[in-house]
Amino acid sequence: MFRGIMVSDSDTKFQRIVWREDAGSPVEHYRLLTVTYGLAASPFLAVRVLKQLAEDHKVTYPFAARVILNDTYVDDIATGCDNVDELLQLKTELIELLKRANFKLQKWCSNCKPLLETLPRELCEHSPIDIASEPNILCVKLLGIQWSPDTDEFQIATKLPESCSEPTKRSVLSTTAKIFDPLGLVSPSVVLFKILLQETWCQGVDWDTKLPPTLSDHWKKILSELHYLSNVRIPRQIAPAGVSIEIHGFADASSSAYAAAVYSRSKLSDDSFVVNLIAAKTRVAPLKPLSIPRLELSAAHLLTKL
Structure with missing residues (x-):
C-alpha cells in the first residue's frame, strides 16, 4: 500500500538514503519517492490518501466511500451488508473506487460464498471449496482476532508456554x-x-x-x-438485520477486581430473544484498599466509558 503512494517532490529530500558499495567508492545519495515503511508518519499518510480518495469520489461511489471512511483500518477493510445484492454492489464499487488510485484489493475473505465465486482465486484468502472442506481449520485474522468465515464466529487464539515447571x-x-x-x-x-x-x-x-x-x-x-x-466461539453477528436491539450494561466489583460488560438483546420475529456479549473490560482493584461501594462506583465509571 505504501509503495503505491507518491510523496510530494518537496518532501522526498527528507527520505534520503546515503549509500556506497565499499569504503573506496564515492558516496551516492538516493531519495525515496513513495511512502516509506517504518516512518512514524507513513500510516497517517496512507490513511489520509484513502480518505481523500473517498471524499473525491463519494458522489460516484457512495457505498464504497462510506465503507472506506468508516470501516477501514490502514489497509484492512472489515465491513458487511444485510443481503447478497448489496454485498456484490459494494464489491464492485470498492474495486472501481480504489482502481482510481491504482490500488488493487487482495486477500478477499467472506462468509458469503456467492461473493467469493465472483472473484479470481488468486485474489481470495481462501477459496469457497477450501472453506467448506476445512471449516474448523481455515481461519483468518481480522485485525488480530481469529475469525472463521464458514461458521462466522470469532475464536480466541492461545499459545501455551513450552514449560511451566518454574514460572516467573x-x-x-x-x-x-x-x-x-x-x-x-x-x-x-x-x-x-x-x-x-x-x-x-x-x-x-x-x-x-x-x-x-x-x-x-x-x-x-x-x-x-x-x-x-x-x-470458545463468539458469533460475529450481534443480531439479524431489521430487528429491534436493546443495549444493556452491567457493572460489578469485588475486593480483587471490578468489571463492566455490555450486552445486546434482540427480539426475533417468533417472539424469542437473542442475547450477545458486545464488549467487556476488567480492572484489578488498586493496591490501596478501597471499600466495595467505591469499587462498584469505579466499575460504573468503567461502564460509562465502555
Whole structure:
C-alpha cells in the first residue's frame, strides 16, 4: 500500500538514503519517492490518501466511500451488508473506487460464498471449496482476532508456554500478553492473570525469580485450563438485520477486581430473544484498599466509558 503512494517532490529530500558499495567508492545519495515503511508518519499518510480518495469520489461511489471512511483500518477493510445484492454492489464499487488510485484489493475473505465465486482465486484468502472442506481449520485474522468465515464466529487464539515447571513473573506476563482480546470477550479468564500479576508485585517478586509456592500452584492451575479458551466461539453477528436491539450494561466489583460488560438483546420475529456479549473490560482493584461501594462506583465509571 505504501509503495503505491507518491510523496510530494518537496518532501522526498527528507527520505534520503546515503549509500556506497565499499569504503573506496564515492558516496551516492538516493531519495525515496513513495511512502516509506517504518516512518512514524507513513500510516497517517496512507490513511489520509484513502480518505481523500473517498471524499473525491463519494458522489460516484457512495457505498464504497462510506465503507472506506468508516470501516477501514490502514489497509484492512472489515465491513458487511444485510443481503447478497448489496454485498456484490459494494464489491464492485470498492474495486472501481480504489482502481482510481491504482490500488488493487487482495486477500478477499467472506462468509458469503456467492461473493467469493465472483472473484479470481488468486485474489481470495481462501477459496469457497477450501472453506467448506476445512471449516474448523481455515481461519483468518481480522485485525488480530481469529475469525472463521464458514461458521462466522470469532475464536480466541492461545499459545501455551513450552514449560511451566518454574514460572516467573516474566513468564506469567509473557503468557498473558499473548491472549489478544481487545473486546474483552474472555475477560472472566484474563482477569485471573491480572490478579495473579498484581499479587507478584505485592509480594515483591523479581522478574526472573521463581514464584512462591502458593502463586506457582495458582498459576499452574490457571495454565492447565488455558487451552479451553481455544474452544470458545463468539458469533460475529450481534443480531439479524431489521430487528429491534436493546443495549444493556452491567457493572460489578469485588475486593480483587471490578468489571463492566455490555450486552445486546434482540427480539426475533417468533417472539424469542437473542442475547450477545458486545464488549467487556476488567480492572484489578488498586493496591490501596478501597471499600466495595467505591469499587462498584469505579466499575460504573468503567461502564460509562465502555
